[in-house]
Amino acid sequence: MRHSIKLYILTAVVCIIALAIVQFFLIYNTYQLLDSRFNYVEKGRIGEAYNLAIANDKLFPGGQPLLDSIIVPQYPYLEQLYHTNPKSFDTAAQRLVNRIIRELVQHENTDSMLKAIKASDGIKDSLLFALCIHRLDLRFKDSPYVNIYNRFKKYPLIPASRQKDIGLYICGNLQQLSENSSASSLVANSPLPYSYSLSFSFYADPYNRRTLVLQQMKYTILPGLLTLLAVITLFGITLFKWIRQKHLSDMKSDFINNITHEFNTPITAIIVANKNIQNEKTLENKQSVTALSEIIHRQAERLKLLVEKVINIAATEKLALRITTTDLNELISGILAVYSLNTMKQAIRFNFHSSGDPAMIETDTFHFTTLLQNILDNAVKYNDQVQKEITITTRQLKDTVELIIQDNGIGMNSITLRHIFEKFYRHQPHLSKPTKGLGLGLYYVKQCIDAHGWTIKVTSEPGAGSTFIITIPSKI
Template sequence: MRHSIKLYILTAVICILALAVVQFFLVYNTYQLLDSRFNYVERGRIGESYNLAVANDKLFPGGQPLIDSIIVPQYAYLENLYKTNHHHFDTAAQHLVNRIILELVRHENTDSMLKAIKAKNGIKDSLLYALCIHRLDIKFADNQFVNVYNRFKKYPLIPGSRQQDMGLYICGNLHQLRENNAASSLVASSPLPYSYSLSFSFYADPYNRITQVLYQMKYTILQGILTLLAVIILISITLYKWIRQKHLSDMKSDFINNITHEFNTPITAIIIANKNLRNEKTLDNKQSITTLSDIISRQAERLKLLVERVINIAASEKLELNTVPADLNELIAEILNVYSLNNANTTVNFSFHPSSTAALIDMDTFHFTTLLQNLLDNAVKYNDQAAKKISITTQLQKDQLELIVQDNGIGMSPYALLHIFEKFYRHQPRLSKPTKGLGLGLYYVKQCVDAHSWKIRVNSEPGNGSTFIITIPFKI
């Protein structure tokens, strides 16, 4: 059975992990899809304002004069290299691009431009942005454009070209450049010879883009989490009920074994006594006949009580009461007197501390007597002390009366405290002598307490004895 439970738990964990992985990929793929389609509502106005800001310029205000100052003096030199030596032309062109990038980075004013755009359009969002060059072509005297830089190519002398295919960074803090976060993409060119064509883009995205995308996915994420939790809860409930059923099955098996032993003991004694009665020597001895007859009578009475207890407790879920007014203190004193006589040969010290006021309670005296006897039996049975001490106290607490039964026995573990009132459960600690029982004593105590609408609680620690406290409503 243990292997079955372990196999079930392992299978359940694997299934939960598999479901978690499936849910993760579902959420991840949904995120990727929504992220690729994400549209920032302010991007259009940012793009329009940016286009106006660079309408007669390139990249940023003041960008065109800066680029012209670098390229224009190099037209003749580059044209000659292009016509005579393409390899040298490629090298010179890469150096030219590097120089342009360095100067643009040094003199860029995109941050102030973006602040002006946000102020003009009343945009409060924190933005990430980037400015990139995608392509640069130079036109010589023949009016044919010659490519100097293309973002889709790798250039050994242009470091930025090795990083990504979105272009050369001029400035910004946005590093994930996509088509859907490009606010503006422009191509600036001239039909005149000895000019150039520049392709560039300005990117803008909200700082909390990921949060916004995840917010759009809230129902997908919630559905995935709820599904996973539902599976975990269902598996946990199933496992709990399975273990509980196993626990109940074990207790029933233990109950059957115990009751078999309990029944066999008086039956065996009756059979042996009856066999001895048939012995001729015994028939001649009246004292022996009386002794054997007493044994048969006691064991038959014990057998009768066992049968009645099993029938009354195991078959009934709720006790039927016949309540009468009775003084609790007097009833306890009577029960202790009888119990002390029956246990005269044991080393048990009983002490009773009654309340100063008469405690007249409506109760079923028969069931209460059995309740207290069960508590006393357990206090004696689960006790390894040389001098067993049991204290019974009744005390008034405002509008209620407390019945306290305390012993110096072996105590109970926290696990045992959770189950002691369950039907067929038997606490099985390490004792010097094995204990007998049906696992019904404390179950009966709880049934009796509930039937009277009383309350019971237990304080116990291993090695420090146990204290049962029954709270009874009481008005003076």
């Protein structure tokens, strides 16, 4: 049954995880689609203003004079290399591109230009921007344009761009560049014999672009998340109720099995007492007959109670208690008298040290009897001594009574101590004789203790016996 529960939980968890993954990919793909189609409404105005700002310039205000001062002096040298040594031309061209980038990065004023555009156009959004060069060509006398940089190529001497296929990053704080974030893309060239052609783009996006895209997806995200949450919640509630119901059902079955097992005690006592009564010598002793008759009467009553308890437990989910005020010492004495009779053929010595004065407690005598008998059964069962010895002590404290049961059995290790009150758990020591049982005795003891609101403590060491200490509120 435990394996089936684990399999059910594992299967449900895997299905929920699979559903979550499917939901994630659906939302992610929707986000990617909307992000690729996202179009900033102010981008057109920004692009127009940018084009006006560099109408007679390149890249940014003052960009063309800077480029001219770098490129124009290099024309004769580069032209000679182009015609005589193509390999050296490529190296020189790459070094020229690197120098252009360094100078542009050092002297760019794009940020101040963008602030002026926003102020003049009344744009109050916080913007991210970027300025990139895509292509650079040189033109010599009597020759077509010669490409010295192309964003789709890799160059040994030119550092790779931040983003693939974007180009040379000049300035800005916009990291992810795409076509729909481009505010302006220009190609500047000249028909003069010695000139250069420059392709570049200016990108602009709101800083909260991701938030804006997610806002567009709110009617996709919210239903998906709510559906997933509902599935997880329903699974949790169903699993909790199922486990709780199973626990209650198991508890009921365990109690029935345990109490049914206890039928053997009164039946054995009745059989033994009846056999003794049939003895001629016993019949001659009126006092012995009376004592044996009382034992038969008490055990018959106990048998009747057992039947009633089985019926009650089968009809209820809780351990029902019938509380009465009882003298603990008298109750234990009666239990020991019957138990001694049932185990008279075994070498067991019982020592009972009472507190002297009556120790009045509130308890269900039936369940208490079963509780104590279960502890005594374990003390006898897990004992390899020739002379088994069990000592029961009651000690009156201020507001409580302590019931202490000690034995000289085989004892328990720390692992066993952690599990002795678990249902179906059975200690498997090396004994001269195999032990029988359902592993329900001490589980039932713990249920009785909890139902009464008492506490129980167990101390034990292998080979040194065990001690059970039950603390019971006294009724003074």
